[in-house]
Structure formats: structure tokens, C-alpha cells
Amino acid sequence: MNVILVNGIYDLIPYRSLGPYLVRHYLEKRGYSTQVIDHCQEYTGTELLDLIEHFITDDTICVGFSTTFWRDLEKKIWNNGSGIPEALYYAIALIKQKYPNIKIVLGGAGTRYTTTQIEQVDAFVVGEAEDLFPELLDYWIKGTEEPPVSYGLNKPYYKKCINKTYNIETCDFMWSDRDCILHGEPLPMETARGCIFKCKFCAYPHLGKNKFDYLKPLEQIKNQMLYNYDKWGVRHYLMMDDTFNDSEYKIDNFLDMTRSLPFKIGYVAYIRADLVHRFTGMAEKLQESGLESAMFGLESLHPIASQAVGKGWSGKHAQEYIPHLIHNIWNDRVNVILGFIAGLPGEDADSLRDTMSWLNKNNLFGSFQGLGIVNIDSMTNSDTISYSSEFERDAEKYGYKFDKNGVWYNEHWTSLTAAKFAVEEMTYKRKIKRLSSWHHLRFYAFYTEEEIWNLVNGPLTNNEILVSEDFINRKKTYIRNYKEKLKQL
DSSP: OOEEEEOOOSSSSOOOOSHHHHHHHHHHHTTOOEEEEOOGGGSOHHHHHHHHHHHOOTTOOEEEEEOTTOOOTTOSSOOOSSSOOHHHHHHHHHHHHHOTTSEEEEESGGGGGOOSSOTTOOEEEOSOHHHHHHHHHHHHHHOOOOOOEEEETTEEEEOOOSSOOOOGGGOOOOOOGGGOOOTTOOEEEOOBOSBSOOOTTOOOSSBTOOTTSSBOOHHHHHHHHHHHHHHHOOOEEEEOOSSTTSOHHHHHHHHHHHHTSSSOOEEEEEEOHHHHHHSTTHHHHHHHHTEEEEEEEEEOOSHHHHHHHTOHHHHHHHHHHHHIIIIIISTTOSEEEEEEEETOTTOOHHHHHHHHHHHHHTTOOEEEEEOOOOOTTTOTTGGGOSOOOHHHHTGGGGTOEEOTTSOEEOSSOBHHHHHHHIIIIIGGGOSOOOOOHHHHHHGGGTSOHHHHHHHHTSSOOHHHHHTSHHHHHHHHHHHHHHHHHHHTO
């Protein structure tokens, strides 16, 4: 096997992120045999090493680790101090010791935070890697032109390809038998790239695109869904679009496509509530097309903060419309999480407490997190930054400064107090405690639809479900079956 890609971490539930599988697809199109090993958080260092060695041959060029979901915010999996997770670090060290010619590559969005324990790492690949990673392998193996390289922490960083050929409009990605899909498990689906909006805290690529840019043809999406259903019985999807409902045209055509399928799908997506409010009938169309769960990034109900972040609708209309949408239009059959950020310009602790009161009064589920921005001008590993937010590029304009340790602060908060308040004052004091919207769909790998809705409406919090004996046993069965399929390859 030429390339082995290791994926996983972030939470206590195994699920697949799409990036490594897309890279696998495009490496194979360039002639490189590739194997993805997923759910790495479920293995000890020894178990992970054993799985990797199962695929190592004399032709192995590198082992890559996706850092995108190395964001263990609650330290449930490892005590992340900007280093490499313990089990992965153990496996990397032994791979380098036993196979010194195999290169170790870290890729993905988490590289900007990975500043320690990288002595065994040979290179970083940052950004969209469908073109870049094959070019890097060609350089290493065939002596072709090296992609543009910079150095941070004395390591080479590659974040721009020589020739960009990837186009989602012509992407022919399909899941493979080598991905070891289990029957009926939900899968990530990418129907578009980029976002028509420019939220000030967002550092994703392709912000401010036109409505019809970077759309995957519906015929290709339909073919994927038919293939996945016929092959593995898959009916449920996690939509990876930054904003799934960015136009009426997209939702109307997606609904028509789902109506033509011989089975009903279910999905979770990032949904802009203001667009559901703006376009008559969009709420009903989304639900009919299969929307079972959604994330609304309201960010703030405060008029100044919501305006500053680029979501002024939230401060004006959300308090009246959102309860009506969820309880009356969707009849509580779309599991919605309302996302909020502590630390936005102009909003203090009392305003966030008012938001919690509104949530509790209206039987709504809110998720809070502290604002996450970094001082990109002073980062020692600034070469890892492929994308940055407007808040990061122009921090002082929005009232943010940074201390010598890189901690941001403004008139009401620091990054530390905002993060602590989001957890201790908000998350642990909300009245409604339920299964999160994204876990709702991921749970189709472990539960029936009826069981999932019972969990949604049951007494347990999201984390209580994840540490329950019932879920742990189901997870063990899933991981055991996945590993058995891997070992059979």
C-alpha cells in the first residue's frame, strides 16, 4: 500500500469525516494505492500500530494523519496541549523507528494548533489536498516539481498546489469496498463547497461565493445515494455544505431528486434560519426532502453582536420565529441545535443569560462555545495558516487584542473566560438536554429511528448517552465489525 491515511478523534462517537476519503479517491486516480484507517480514537497505540502495519509493504511511501478533528475541547479522549494524541504519538514513534524511510505527514485544519511532539513528522499538508497531496507524492517518488513550500518549526509546510484541477462540479467520488462501510451506517455527503456568506469569525475557504458556484450535479448525488443504498443499505447522510439551504433553486431541485429515489433519505445539515424565514415554503421543503436534524448558527440574539458577526437577522427576528418554526411548522420532528458564541463584540454575560432564559422558556436546545480566534501575526507556526477569519485579520477593528500568550481579550471577555462561561454558565445550566443534531444522524450506525427519537426526547444529556453502558456496548460492536473488515483486506 503506497499511502495509509489515519482519521478520527473529536468525540466519543465513531463517525467518518469525508476529507481523507476524498484524498484517497484522488490519490488512486493518480495511481497511488491508498487505505484509510478510521476511528483512531477507539484504539490503543498498540492496536493502531497493528492496523497500520497490516497495510505497510515495501511500496509504502507515507502514513498521513488527519488533524482536522483533533479538537477534543472537553478533553474526553486526550489532554490536548497542542500536541499529537497519545496513542497516535506512540504509533508514529514506532513507525519511524521500524520504518525510517516511511514519511509521516500531518494534514488538515488542526495543523495550526499542533506545535509540539512533531519531531517524527516529515511534512505538513494544509488546505484542500485533492491536488496538493498527489503532487507532493510525485515530487518525492518521481522527482517532479516540488509544490510551493514554506517552513515553520523547522518543518516543511505545503499549502498550495502547482496545478489546481479539482472541481466539485466534475467530482466523481464514490465510496469503496476498501472503506469498510457497515450496513446502514450514515455517511458524509458533499453537495457543494464554499459559502455565499462571510461571517466575521469564519476561516473556511471560498467565502462569499456566488449562489451557484461549486455545486455538485444532482445526478451525481443521486447516483451516489443509489449506489450506497444498493451496496450497503445507506439511507442517512451528514451534509457537509457550509450552508445547505443557500438558495431556493438548490432546495427545490434537491427535493425533486429525493422524490425520485426509491427510498426515503434522512439527513442533518447546517441550515441558515434567516433563509428559511425569508423563503416561503422552504421549511416544508427541507423536511419533506429528508431533513431530520439541523444546526442553526444563530451566534447571538444581541442586536450589536449579531450585526457585528454578520447575522443581524438573529438579533431582530430569531426570538419570535425560531420557536414557531421548530414547534409549529416542523412539529418537533426536526432535531435542532441553536449555536451561540460567547465573546462576540458588544455582548456581555447578562445578555447570554437572557439567551439561556429564552431557550428554557421556549423548550429549545442551545449549544454555546467561546469565540476561537488566534493572533496570526505572532504565531510561531504561522506557515500553517491557510485560511483566516476577518476577526483574526482585523482584530482591533472589532475590539480584540491579544496578550503575550496569544489570549484574546475585549471589553467583556478573554478567550479563557468566554470558553469557561460557555461551558459552566450555559451548557451545564440549560433546561433542555438532548441528543445533539449531528449525533442524531450518526446514531443510525447504532440505533433504529424509533430508538433515536426516544433518545432525543428522553431524560439523558448528550454526554450521558455517550457514556451509557448501552451505547458503549453498541459502539464496541461497531468498532469490532469495522476492524474485522479492515483486517480482511
